[in-house]
Amino acid sequence: MAEIYISIGSNVDRERHFKNGLAALIDHFPSYKHSNVYESEPVGFNGRNFYNSVFAANTKMGVEEVCKLLKQIERDNGRTPGDKKFSPRTLDLDLLLYDDLICDQPAQLPRDEISKNAFVLLPLSEVGGHVTLPTTGESISSLWENYHNPNQKLWKVEL
8 A cells, every 4th residue: 555645725716626626535545634724825826825735545546546536636626737837726636745656757756845835844744744755864744843934824724
């Protein structure tokens, strides 16, 4: 079984799409952990605030199969292929970690934004603080403890 961590984000009809995305993940991975949900400002563009969290599970699915599933769930929630990188999202599901796999295809693993964005790192530390990045050997908890970017603020929300 592979241990996987998936970031969930939405800033278009965000409560509906966020809940739909989470429900779809639970359908496919019924034994899971889920972080708190946070509201954050968009990074890299102007737009509405996002809801973000991290979902953790174990799976027998291969990494390519997981990536295809995430893209299908996004499409089921109104995301269209070819959306600009820094733009509003109905649903954004990114595979952050798949065991200790390091690769660039079918996804960048571990995902580069883990150590750069508070909206990924804080919720990841809640469900996977014990995990170490295979590229650096640093624990997620340690990365969060040493994180400092005053431009990225988060607010816990209840859905």
